[in-house]
Amino acid sequence: MAKSKKKQQNPPKTVQVIDPRWLLKMLGLTIGAAFVCAYLAMGAMIYMGAWQLVLHPTRNANGGTGLASEKLRFGPDTSGQPQLSGEWITANDESPRASYAVIYLRGADGQLDAADGTQIAALRDLGLNVLAFDYRGYGNSAQRPHPSQERMLADAVSAWEYLTGTRHIQPNHILVFGSGIGASIGTQLLQSYGPGAGLIAYNADPSVETRVRADARVLLYPMSVVFHDGFPLDGLKHLAAPKLLYTVGPLDKARTAIYQGAADPKLTVEVPTHDAAVEKAALARFLDSTLPGGPVPVLAPTTK
Incomplete structure (x- = not known):
């Protein structure tokens, strides 16, 4: 009789035990990766929308200066x-300044409106043509891209080229009026294309970056990453064009430093409240001192 073969037994299985330290490590890495992704995503959103911390356009179809234009x-x-x-707001043809034009660069909020019309009317009444417009993203200008x-x-620059190319205004007959951050834009424009006939800086805004830094949404991110539009005024130190540096309200430390450091010739005027007559008188004094045919330029003293 054949011997029955002994049934072979399988060796016992070894149970693999996962090291809990590895689990904790993987959990930590997963949480860390999720945090980094969330941090970067939030930073990207802040970067894309940071312009809205400073610029606040409106798009009212019925906007405009309200002036004949x-x-x-x-x-x-x-x-x-x-x-x-x-x-295009036209000066009186009989004005000795009728060959001059002003590029009107408004501030960060709203769009061309009646308040701008009041300032523009003063320039027109003093014999100057005025080109006023809305930046892209504002008013009836192109809706996209957003302003920056x-x-x-x-x-x-397009406004400058329109005046020189279409209206045939001589570059040295172009003044720039910049209100708020428009003063920064005007300074940069004249640094590249000027000096032109002069710069009127109305309530120049030196605090853009400071305001952005104070916003809680950007405290966790380097400013150089999330915000690039500081609207600098440092160019005033080197701008050779005659300058009217006008402030309504208290002249704070930041603006004082900017105005004091601005290159001559300059006329600095500070008034406590809005006063159309005083503003117009300051403009008249500046224009009489800078445009040909006026008094001898003496722009260094400061009026307060």
Whole structure:
């Protein structure tokens, strides 16, 4: 009889035990990766929307200066379509300053409106033509792209080219009026294309970066990463053009330092409250001191 074969037994299975330290490590890495992704995503959102911390455009179809003017579309893009909506406010043809024009660069909020019209009317009444417009993203100008320091400067360049190319205004007959951050845009414009006939800086805004730094949404991120539009005024130190540096309200430390460091010739005027008559008188004094045919320029003293 054949011997029965002994049934072979399988060796016992070894149970693999996961080291809990490895689990904790993987959990920590997962949580860390999720935190980094969330941090970067939030930073990207802040970066894309940081311009709204400073610039607050409106798009009221019924906006405008309210003055008698020629409505304009200029500043074509690569397709040839004009991107900027503006107004040409004409001076009296008999004015000795009728060959001069002002590029009116408004501030960060709203769009061209009646308040701008009041300031523009003062310039017109003093014998100057005025080109006023809304930056892209504002008013009736192109809705996109959104405004930024770089794009607003490009829009100001378009205004300069419109005056010199279409209106045939001589570069040395162009003044720039900049209100708020418009003073920074105007300074940069004249540094590249000027000196022109002069710069009027109305309530220049030196505190853009300070305001952004104070916003809780950007405290966790380097400013150089999330915000690039500081609207600097350092160029005033080197700008040779005659300057009217005008402030309504208290002259704070930051603006005082900027104005004191501005290159001559300059006229600094500070008034406690809005006063149309005083503002117009300051403009008249500045224009009489700088444009040909006026008194001998003496712009260094400060009026308070």
